[in-house]
Amino acid sequence: MARGGQAQGDDGFDAYFRARRDAVRRTAYLLCGDWHRADDHAQAAFVALHRHWRRIRDRDALDAWMRRTLVRSIVDESRRPWRRERSTDAVSEARPAGVAAPAHGPADAVATRHVLVDGLRAVPPRQRAVLVLRFLEGLDVAATAAVLGCSPGTVKSQTAHGLTALRAALGDALDDLRTAG
Amino acid sequence: MDEQERDAGGAGGSDARLAAAFRDAAAHPPPAGFDAGDVVAASRRITRRRRSALAGGALAVLAVAGVGTAGLVGGPEAAPTSSAASAPAADGRRAAGPDGGPAAGSAPDAARAGGPAQQAAPELAPVPAPVPQPPDGTGADAAAGDAAAAGGGPPLGPGTAACADRQDPALRALLERALPEVAGAPEAAVTTECRPAGERGLALEVREGSTSGLLSVTYLPPGRAVDPPGVAEPPAAVARTAATASGGTVVVASRAGRAGDPSPFADRLDAVVARLAPQL
Numbered sequence: 001m002a003r004g005g006q007a008q009g010d011d012g013f014d015a016y017f018r019a020r021r022d023a024v025r026r027t028a029y030l031l032c033g034d035w036h037r038a039d040d041h042a043q044a045a046f047v048a049l050h051r052h053w054r055r056i057r058d059r060d061a062l063d064a065w066m067r068r069t070l071v072r073s074i075v076d077e078s079r080r081p082w083r084r085e086r087s088t089d090a091v092s093e094a095r096p097a098g099v100a101a102p103a104h105g106p107a108d109a110v111a112t113r114h115v116l117v118d119g120l121r122a123v124p125p126r127q128r129a130v131l132v133l134r135f136l137e138g139l140d141v142a143a144t145a146a147v148l149g150c151s152p153g154t155v156k157s158q159t160a161h162g163l164t165a166l167r168a169a170l171g172d173a174l175d176d177l178r179t180a181g
Numbered sequence: 182m183d184e185q186e187r188d189a190g191g192a193g194g195s196d197a198r199l200a201a202a203f204r205d206a207a208a209h210p211p212p213a214g215f216d217a218g219d220v221v222a223a224s225r226r227i228t229r230r231r232r233s234a235l236a237g238g239a240l241a242v243l244a245v246a247g248v249g250t251a252g253l254v255g256g257p258e259a260a261p262t263s264s265a266a267s268a269p270a271a272d273g274r275r276a277a278g279p280d281g282g283p284a285a286g287s288a289p290d291a292a293r294a295g296g297p298a299q300q301a302a303p304e305l306a307p308v309p310a311p312v313p314q315p316p317d318g319t320g321a322d323a324a325a326g327d328a329a330a331a332g333g334g335p336p337l338g339p340g341t342a343a344c345a346d347r348q349d350p351a352l353r354a355l356l357e358r359a360l361p362e363v364a365g366a367p368e369a370a371v372t373t374e375c376r377p378a379g380e381r382g383l384a385l386e387v388r389e390g391s392t393s394g395l396l397s398v399t400y401l402p403p404g405r406a407v408d409p410p411g412v413a414e415p416p417a418a419v420a421r422t423a424a425t426a427s428g429g430t431v432v433v434a435s436r437a438g439r440a441g442d443p444s445p446f447a448d449r450l451d452a453v454v455a456r457l458a459p460q461l
Contacts, residue, residue: 046220048370050224116203135196135200
């Protein structure tokens with residue numbers, strides 16, 4: 001995780017931006033399931049950060065703040081009247097139920113990625129955020145709770161519910177993950 | 182993972198497989214759609230826009246206050262000179278003075294531009310996202326909001342920007358009069374998504390007593406319907422909707438920041454939406 005502690009002024013921002021842009025985009029992508037929207041959210045978070053850059057005292061807290069801003073922005077957007085998300089019972093037709101798990105060719109790898117992203121979109125936004133923070137970002141329960149502003153117990157229960165929802169959505173589509181549970 | 186998670190997540194070995202699958206799913210991003218220059222430019226554009234909105238809003242408040250003061254002090258005989266009486270009130274020293282009139286009226290604008298209320302926020306307060314829009318007109322729009330809020334202007338109506346403003350200063354001016362407790366509240370993070378022209382939006386991080394949450398106001402122009410409440414509506418959200426004087430729709434919603442807490446100002450939303458509807 002990049003730190004901006006040694007950075008100063010706009011130069012420090014540039015260094016932080018270069019170090020973290022792709023990681024922030026990836027997190028946004030798994031949170032919203034679309035690269036274009038992910039770029040919108042990531043850019044918005046970096047713009048917000050830049051506007052505060054000179055007033056930031058605790059540069060070690062940058063990553064946590066970016067995560068919090070990103071999650072809040074995407075979860076809030078999913079609840080807005082014009083983009084209210086509808087949960088689905090199953091992933092899209094990326095892989096019909098009952099079809100064997102992917103082999104290891106390039107095409108299968110692409111299909112696997114799409115299946116997981118589709119599965120995540122079927123998970124309620126807050127639970128999805130918990131899963132992304134924990135399994136993509138590698139945060140522990142306490143750090144995830146701090147980002148989301150909730151208790152560690154809530155993170156644990158939402159992890160459990162999120163995993164259940166993800167596996168239910170995946171069905172037979174991704175045997176690796178299904179059997180992992 | 183603890184026992185509760187293990188029920189759903191299985192043994193620790195699955196954690197590694199899950200993490201690998203998550204990493205792989207996002208491992209091949211397309212070329213980024215923005216660079217550091219875009220971010221810095223958008224940030225500076227917002228700063229310029231806010232300063233412009235601050236100046237326009239403050240001038241409108243001072244003008245309204247000046248006209249009102251002339252009417253009260255001069256009585257009927259002073260009416261012909263009331264427009265001239267507003268000129269001294271536009272003096273910046275007057276606005277910053279201790280007399281409580283114009284200075285009190287400009288307090289929300291100062292807070293919006295990073296005044297004391299915002300500076301007192303935590304180390305990093307969430308701030309608005311860049312909103313694509315034309316460079317001019319925001320200040321005038323904020324002034325229109327002030328005029329509508331003061332009851333001296335027509336309904337605010339649809340926005341005029343090419344993309345709807347997600348943190349609309351005119352809408353904020355109206356809200357702060359309908360619900361003064363949110364004056365100076367930090368703006369919540371929003372996205373850069375270009376909403377259709379005509380809409381207006383506002384999202385604030387608010388606090389009522391010991392509870393905090395998100396208060397949002399959305400204006401939809403005539404002909405644009407609000408989705409019916411859906412299954413994805415967060416359980417803690419409270420929303421009120423009303424038809425506006427311009428034929429549009431206003432939605433005011435409040436959501437607690439943490440599950441189980443009451444939504445801030447939930448018992449005030451009826452009054453707020455009733456006050457906003459004739460002004461929008």
